[in-house]
Amino acid sequence: MGNEKEALKAGIEQGTYKWVGTRPIRPDGADKVTGRAAFGADLDLPGMVTGTVLRSPHAHARIRSIDTSAARALPGVLAVVTGADFPELPNEVAAGGEAPINFRHISENVIARAKVLYDGHAVAAVAATSAEIAAEALSRIKVDYEVLPHVIDVLDAMREDAPVLHEGLITNGVEPAPTKASNIAGRVEFAMGDVAQGFAEAEIIIERSYTTAAVHQGYIEPHACVASVTADGAATIWCSSQGQFMVREFCSKVLSMDIGNIRVTPAEIGGGFGGKTTVYLEPLAVALAQRSGRPVHMVMTRSEVFRASGPTSGTHVHIKLGAKRDGSFVAGEMELKYQAGAFPGSPAFLGGMTGFSCYEIPHAKAVCWDVVSNRPKCAAYRAPGAPMASFGVESAIDELAQQLNMDPLELRLKNAAKTGTRTIYGPKFLEIGYAETLQAAKAHPHWSAPLGPNQGRGIASGFWFNIGGQSSAAVHVNENGSVSVVTGNPDIGGSRASMAIMAAEVLGMDLDQVKPVIGDTGQIAYSFLTGGSRVTFATGMAVVQAAENVVEQLRQRAAKLWKIDVEHVIWRDGAAHCTKADEAARAPLSLAEIAHQAGRTGGPISGGVSINAAGAGPGFGTHICDVEVDPETGGVKVLRYTAIQDVGRAIHPSYVEGQLQGGAVQGIGWALNEEYVYDAKGRLQNAGFLDYRMPVCSDLPMIDTVLVEVPNPAHPYGVRGVGEVPIVPPLAAVANAVSRAAGLRMTDLPLSPPRLLAAIDGAKAAG
Amino acid sequence: MATVILQAAFARRYTDGQTQLDCAASNYAALVTALEARFPGFSRSLDSGMAVAIDGEIYQTPLLEPIGPDSEVHFLPLIGGG
Numbered sequence: 001m002g003n004e005k006e007a008l009k010a011g012i013e014q015g016t017y018k019w020v021g022t023r024p025i026r027p028d029g030a031d032k033v034t035g036r037a038a039f040g041a042d043l044d045l046p047g048m049v050t051g052t053v054l055r056s057p058h059a060h061a062r063i064r065s066i067d068t069s070a071a072r073a074l075p076g077v078l079a080v081v082t083g084a085d086f087p088e089l090p091n092e093v094a095a096g097g098e099a100p101i102n103f104r105h106i107s108e109n110v111i112a113r114a115k116v117l118y119d120g121h122a123v124a125a126v127a128a129t130s131a132e133i134a135a136e137a138l139s140r141i142k143v144d145y146e147v148l149p150h151v152i153d154v155l156d157a158m159r160e161d162a163p164v165l166h167e168g169l170i171t172n173g174v175e176p177a178p179t180k181a182s183n184i185a186g187r188v189e190f191a192m193g194d195v196a197q198g199f200a201e202a203e204i205i206i207e208r209s210y211t212t213a214a215v216h217q218g219y220i221e222p223h224a225c226v227a228s229v230t231a232d233g234a235a236t237i238w239c240s241s242q243g244q245f246m247v248r249e250f251c252s253k254v255l256s257m258d259i260g261n262i263r264v265t266p267a268e269i270g271g272g273f274g275g276k277t278t279v280y281l282e283p284l285a286v287a288l289a290q291r292s293g294r295p296v297h298m299v300m301t302r303s304e305v306f307r308a309s310g311p312t313s314g315t316h317v318h319i320k321l322g323a324k325r326d327g328s329f330v331a332g333e334m335e336l337k338y339q340a341g342a343f344p345g346s347p348a349f350l351g352g353m354t355g356f357s358c359y360e361i362p363h364a365k366a367v368c369w370d371v372v373s374n375r376p377k378c379a380a381y382r383a384p385g386a387p388m389a390s391f392g393v394e395s396a397i398d399e400l401a402q403q404l405n406m407d408p409l410e411l412r413l414k415n416a417a418k419t420g421t422r423t424i425y426g427p428k429f430l431e432i433g434y435a436e437t438l439q440a441a442k443a444h445p446h447w448s449a450p451l452g453p454n455q456g457r458g459i460a461s462g463f464w465f466n467i468g469g470q471s472s473a474a475v476h477v478n479e480n481g482s483v484s485v486v487t488g489n490p491d492i493g494g495s496r497a498s499m500a501i502m503a504a505e506v507l508g509m510d511l512d513q514v515k516p517v518i519g520d521t522g523q524i525a526y527s528f529l530t531g532g533s534r535v536t537f538a539t540g541m542a543v544v545q546a547a548e549n550v551v552e553q554l555r556q557r558a559a560k561l562w563k564i565d566v567e568h569v570i571w572r573d574g575a576a577h578c579t580k581a582d583e584a585a586r587a588p589l590s591l592a593e594i595a596h597q598a599g600r601t602g603g604p605i606s607g608g609v610s611i612n613a614a615g616a617g618p619g620f621g622t623h624i625c626d627v628e629v630d631p632e633t634g635g636v637k638v639l640r641y642t643a644i645q646d647v648g649r650a651i652h653p654s655y656v657e658g659q660l661q662g663g664a665v666q667g668i669g670w671a672l673n674e675e676y677v678y679d680a681k682g683r684l685q686n687a688g689f690l691d692y693r694m695p696v697c698s699d700l701p702m703i704d705t706v707l708v709e710v711p712n713p714a715h716p717y718g719v720r721g722v723g724e725v726p727i728v729p730p731l732a733a734v735a736n737a738v739s740r741a742a743g744l745r746m747t748d749l750p751l752s753p754p755r756l757l758a759a760i761d762g763a764k765a766a767g
Numbered sequence: 768m769a770t771v772i773l774q775a776a777f778a779r780r781y782t783d784g785q786t787q788l789d790c791a792a793s794n795y796a797a798l799v800t801a802l803e804a805r806f807p808g809f810s811r812s813l814d815s816g817m818a819v820a821i822d823g824e825i826y827q828t829p830l831l832e833p834i835g836p837d838s839e840v841h842f843l844p845l846i847g848g849g
Contacts (some may be wrong), residue, residue: 022795093815096816100815100816100845157828171777175779175780188776189774189775189776189843190774191774193776217849218829230773272849273849274848274849277847284775285822291819330842349844350844353843353844353846380848380849381846381847381849382848383848383849384847384848384849414825425774425841425843426772426774426820426841426842426843427820427822427823427824427825427839427841428823428839429823430823464848465825465846465848466845466848467825467827467846468827469828470828530849531847531848532846532847532848532849535849612828614824614825614826614827614832616825712822721848723849724848724849730840
């Protein structure tokens with residue numbers, strides 16, 4: 001095996017792959033285009049009933065009482081639950097999965113207790129024999145609210161006289177600790193060098209404030225699940241999520257159930273983008289199933305998705321950037337104020353860690369504020385926290401380039417982080433490929449293409465750490481020599497294809513003989529959720545190791561059949577070859593032949609591996625955007641867009657390109673149109689896709705992509721995560737393009753027509 | 768001796784403001800034990816989950832990751848993702 005492993009790695013280093021880097025048809029494609037794929041809402045069990053949720057019409061109110069008697073009396077109603085039916089959990093932050101989690105907050109977000117904290121907050125849930133009866137039951141639940149003053153905006157929420165959401169919330173990270181509760185949940189600071197000295201050395205300083213709106217991940221499939229509970233208390237949940245093990249753990253905590261009594265089967269997922277890394281319906285469905293004795297089916301409406309599931313934070317970002325006249329950055333400072341929604345936990349600290357990380361800045365500081373307000377609790381969204389901070393930094397760099405009369409790409413290249421650059425959060429970068437993305441942008445014809453009247457070109461870059469973590473994989477050899485690859489991560493971005501490709505590469509077999517399967521929590525060992533751009537890296541590493549384990553077994557089985565020592569057997573091109581000098585003429589034994597005789601040589605052949613992967617290589621991207629601004633309407637048309645990214649090694653390039661395109665499009669929507677609109681009472685006014693304006697195909701040009709491959713040495717095939725980075729640059733790439741087209745620096749997103757027109761008209765009026 | 772570098776805010780809270788420490792330890796667990804001995808309460812800062820970077824490599828759930836005599840060690844928040 002040793003020789004084979006070395007040969008494999010040598011082949012990898014030379015890029016001589018059979019499958020890695022190819023573009024086979026996706027394994028889930030046929031089911032999806034023919035409508036056969038089973039999503040969260042598609043399961044139908046005998047006796048299944050409908051679960052629905054009563055939601056708060058108020059942004060902030062105390063619940064004086066809930067009377068469910070009339071609903072319970074309605075024929076066809078089988079169960080009603082309120083917050084009183086759920087255990088009270090300690091108010092403490094605990095390690096959960098791979099991030100600190102306050103499960104009391106998770107529980108109180110699933111269903112309100114003493115107060116409702118946002119329009120759409122769940123108050124009660126009903127299980128009934130039909131959707132109509134369930135709806136009628138909801139209308140019969142009487143909730144006595146004491147409506148309280150509310151606060152929506154992050155800066156308003158930080159004011160001393162703001163209505164306080166949580167009476168016991170004392171700001172964490174401030175010394176000495178405040179004695180009075182506020183909406184400021186936490187302060188985190190990162191710094192390196194001496195910022196005051198840096199700015200003293202600066203010859204030019206750009207300083208501005210920027211804002212971004214709260215935006216939703218916009219997955220097409222709403223949250224949906226089915227829960228069934230047996231008479232002996234064992235629960236089974238089928239749901240669409242980014243992690244079946246996450247759902248199991250969170251439900252276990254919220255319901256105080258033994259984790260071994262919960263089994264979660266991942267359904268096909270219609271988009272997640274981070275928004276399905278927590279639970280909303282699942283604990284309610286289990287509680288209703290426990291009480292009704294029937295399987296309970298729950299699906300959010302689109303309005304519920306917007307009102308009650310997590311968008312990412314709206315933000316206020318202040319940036320100060322100092323440089324020498326030659327363009328060398330000398331100091332950077334940012335203050336980030338992020339909406340967390342109704343419970344603490346915004347990604348402000350991640351904005352602070354990422355905002356300056358594309359650049360070598362000797363003196364830098366980031367102060368990050370986590371602020372609660374009467375909005376739905378924010379959830380992860382691709383590269384959580386990074387796009388907003390990056391929008392400010394990359395806008396400031398563009399303005400600096402204009403003031404220095406420098407090419408904005410050359411300015412970035414001059415200051416680009418490279419291997420050995422120290423980050424604001426401490427460690428130095430290992431092997432990275434940021435400068436390579438800038439060089440690729442410079443060489444791309446897009447960068448030098450001419451522009452017309454009212455047109456502008458923007459460029460911006462972005463960074464994301466990428467993570468590894470705990471992953472499991474099993475490779476089973478079937479009787480005919482085909483192979484099943486079982487992993488524990490829902491496929492939200494093409495991971496099944498990548499898993500199959502990596503297994504086929506190691507085994508040297510035909511790809512169409514490899515079937516990737518996503519196991520439920522009873523079928524595969526623990527795997528951290530699908531997020532952080534970790535699956536192709538970490539779970540892929542587990543697959544490679546499991547396949548290598550199988551290759552070792554195949555060599556041993558061949559040795560047994562040939563009655564020779566295993567050291568005389570090598571594995572090549574999907575078959576065992578004998579290297580023994582006097583028996584080298586033996587015909588190779590194929591995988592199918594060995595599998596067919598597995599019973600005679602020791603039984604089934606299977607390899608399982610569980611790992612905690614380290615070494616996720618950081619990712620960098622650079623985007624170029626051309627727009628045309630209509631000065632009469634303020635409308636913006638994206639004319640051309642190119643996304644360039646260091647992807648390490650693209651296992652399936654089409655999927656990687658799709659990640660870049662998808663991230664770019666979501667970022668364009670964030671920049672141009674998307675926002676949560678609240679009325680004076682704190683009620684969401686645009687909880688639907690007609691009024692919450694996401695980009696559609698007719699709004700966009702084809703998104704061109706360039707895959708830069710600087711392999712990650714920690715992965716057997718050089719993989720870096722790719723899903724997060726592409727949503728980081730677009731906000732500034734678009735805003736920089738619009739600013740140059742309009743001749744105005746635009747600092748507040750979205751750049752919707754009314755906002756841009758007002759800025760254009762204002763500039764005209766000012767002369 | 769490995770060099771431990773801490774963010775100033777973290778250091779104010781747990782290491783009397785010292786942002787750079789020399790520490791002899793062969794792995795992460797031994798390092799935390801040594802820092803706890805010098806700064807009682809230090810390990811509490813890690814209870815709810817902190818990542819560590821050793822020579823540029825980030826470990827989200829560390830225990831026995833080796834530390835060399837010239838290693839540079841940083842503590843940082845856990846990193847998730849979408």
